[in-house]
Amino acid sequence: MLRWLREDSSARKQPDIRNVIEGLQEFYKDCILPLEEHYKFSDFHSPPLDPADFSANPMILLVGQYSTGKTTFIRYLLEQDFPGIRVGPEPTTDRFIAVMYGEKEQVIPGNALVVDPDRQFRKLSRFGNAFLNRFQCSQTQNDVLNSITIVDTPGILSGEKQRLDRGYDFVGVLEWFAERADRIILLFDAHKLDISDEFRRSIEALKGHDDKIRIVLNKSDMVDHQQLMRVYGALMWSLGKVLQTPEVTRVYIGSFWDKPLQHDHNRKLFEDEAKDLFKDLQCLPRNAALRKLNDLIKRARLAKVHAYIISTLQKNMPSMFGKDSKKNQLIQNLHETYREVEKEHGISPGDFPPLGKMRELLKEHDFTKFHQLRPRLISKVDNMLANGMTKLMQMIPQEEEMMKTEHVIRGGAFHHTDNSPFAGGEGEGADYGKGELTDWVVNEKMDKYESEFMKLGPVDGKISGATAKKEMVKSKLPNTVLGRIWKLSDVDKDGKLDLEEWGLARHLIEIKLEQNELPMDLPPHLIPPSKREFSE
Numbered sequence: 386m387l388r389w390l391r392e393d394s395s396a397r398k399q400p401d402i403r404n405v406i407e408g409l410q411e412f413y414k415d416c417i418l419p420l421e422e423h424y425k426f427s428d429f430h431s432p433p434l435d436p437a438d439f440s441a442n443p444m445i446l447l448v449g450q451y452s453t454g455k456t457t458f459i460r461y462l463l464e465q466d467f468p469g470i471r472v473g474p475e476p477t478t479d480r481f482i483a484v485m486y487g488e489k490e491q492v493i494p495g496n497a498l499v500v501d502p503d504r505q506f507r508k509l510s511r512f513g514n515a516f517l518n519r520f521q522c523s524q525t526q527n528d529v530l531n532s533i534t535i536v537d538t539p540g541i542l543s544g545e546k547q548r549l550d551r552g553y554d555f556v557g558v559l560e561w562f563a564e565r566a567d568r569i570i571l572l573f574d575a576h577k578l579d580i581s582d583e584f585r586r587s588i589e590a591l592k593g594h595d596d597k598i599r600i601v602l603n604k605s606d607m608v609d610h611q612q613l614m615r616v617y618g619a620l621m622w623s624l625g626k627v628l629q630t631p632e633v634t635r636v637y638i639g640s641f642w643d644k645p646l647q648h649d650h651n652r653k654l655f656e657d658e659a660k661d662l663f664k665d666l667q668c669l670p671r672n673a674a675l676r677k678l679n680d681l682i683k684r685a686r687l688a689k690v691h692a693y694i695i696s697t698l699q700k701n702m703p704s705m706f707g708k709d710s711k712k713n714q715l716i717q718n719l720h721e722t723y724r725e726v727e728k729e730h731g732i733s734p735g736d737f738p739p740l741g742k743m744r745e746l747l748k749e750h751d752f753t754k755f756h757q758l759r760p761r762l763i764s765k766v767d768n769m770l771a772n773g774m775t776k777l778m779q780m781i782p783q784e785e786e787m788m789k790t791e792h793v794i795r796g797g798a799f800h801h802t803d804n805s806p807f808a809g810g811e812g813e814g815a816d817y818g819k820g821e822l823t824d825w826v827v828n829e830k831m832d833k834y835e836s837e838f839m840k841l842g843p844v845d846g847k848i849s850g851a852t853a854k855k856e857m858v859k860s861k862l863p864n865t866v867l868g869r870i871w872k873l874s875d876v877d878k879d880g881k882l883d884l885e886e887w888g889l890a891r892h893l894i895e896i897k898l899e900q901n902e903l904p905m906d907l908p909p910h911l912i913p914p915s916k917r918e919f920s921e
């Protein structure tokens with residue numbers, strides 16, 4: 386009895402798993418990797434997973450023809466530039482750029498990235514130097530990048546220019562990123578919708594990842610309402626030819642940059658669409674664990690099938706003579722081996738790797754070096770699939786609940802406060818800076834702003850967010866910008882604007898309309914005199 390108890394307690398001596406990602410990493414190392422190594426899995430399928438593959442932030446991949454606003458979209462999300470950014474009407478981004486968080490602003494070249502064991506890019510070395518010279522990481526200190534990595538891609542050319550040879554397997558690289566991405570955003574330009582052959586091939590390379598794809602019809606404010614409907618129809622028609630089920634892929638219509646809208650009658654639509662897109666992206670950190678769990682289950686099942694195939698081939702090899710001819714025969718009749726495995730181990734036909742590819746790869750191998758079946762290696766994986774994964778799966782809802790408050794994307798265009806009339810989302814405490822009492826630069830314009838303010842019908846000296854919004858949208862500035870202005874202007878955070886705060890809001894709108902950058906926090910000369918107590 387005592388002995389039984391002792392055995393039970395030792396059987397329970399499992400690693401103490403603190404979170405799902407750590408658990409997946411443990412399972413991979415303890416259960417799946419030994420099976421992979423024993424049967425040369427990486428020679429046939431994909432290389433072993435690194436710790437960086439598990440710990441990496443969720444990744445958003447941006448794909449589109451040139452000048453559809455990919456780079457600008459990143460700047461829009463971050464609300465700042467990143468090192469090495471180039472934006473323009475010509476194809477300006479000629480490389481893959483992983484925009485990631487870093488304490489230091491810097492550009493790390495591709496050749497250095499692929500030898501860094503702490504990064505998830507090591508396997509990209511197989512695309513060669515021509516690619517590595519066109520690959521970089523741009524590091525910057527931006528809160529958004531604390532929770533996600535964004536990958537900018539070269540603008541895909543249309544028409545004549547697409548003949549340009551990139552010198553590396555562009556579609557292959559795109560596939561590599563697509564496989565690892567949590568979200569793939571395809572960008573189209575509403576006022577210049579043409580789909581080149583290279584872009585069509587690129588979209589085809591994304592097949593099998595349909596569930597990750599979202600479509601952004603960008604620059605939609607450049608056309609009028611009727612044109613926009615026409616472009617939307619044309620886009621769906623074109624996509625129908627390349628995507629399996631374009632009708633279920635979500636299309637977001639909008640204008641994702643910080644300049645005033647040209648046609649702003651669709652403002653409400655753009656606003657709702659942007660909100661939906663943000664909500665979708667906001668889920669990525671939370672869903673990343675589930676995606677990685679699903680991917681690892683798929684990998685474990687393939688590793689098992691692979692072990693059965695290799696060990697069955699080994700079993701059917703002669704021990705002495707005629708090894709070469711038997712090998713050729715086994716490759717020729719590989720489908721028979723598949724059937725044998727199917728019957729003996731109850732594997733469903735859909736779980737087997739493609740015959741053609743497997744035959745090619747088997748030719749390169751010495752069958753006499755293959756190992757026989759080791760049931761213990763298999764049962765470890767089975768046990769992990771049946772028990773371990775279930776345990777991790779049960780942890781996910783809890784973890785997601787916890788992450789709802791902790792691991793949402795913060796900063797950049799995700800910053801808007803709850804009581805901002807321009808957007809929902811998480812708020813953050815503002816740092817008003819330490820101001821000595823300097824003159825308030827808005828003072829000289831206050832006469833004008835005061836008469837405006839009175840017309841808006843203040844109650845107890847204040848106007849509501851809704852009233853302010855109605856007035857502020859007349860600037861035609863997009864909501865992300867107005868949301869930022871609101872956040873800076875509502876200095877005491879009561880969700881309303883008093884006269885001074887209104888003056889500040891109007892001043893900031895003028896700054897932006899003159900194409901100047903908005904401050905991240907209020908400098909002393911912008912803090913209204915009556916609010917200076919907040920800066921102490």
Ligand code: MG
Binds near residue numbers: 472
């Ligand atoms: Mg670009």
Ligand code: CA
Binds near residue numbers: 878879
């Ligand atoms: Ca206020």
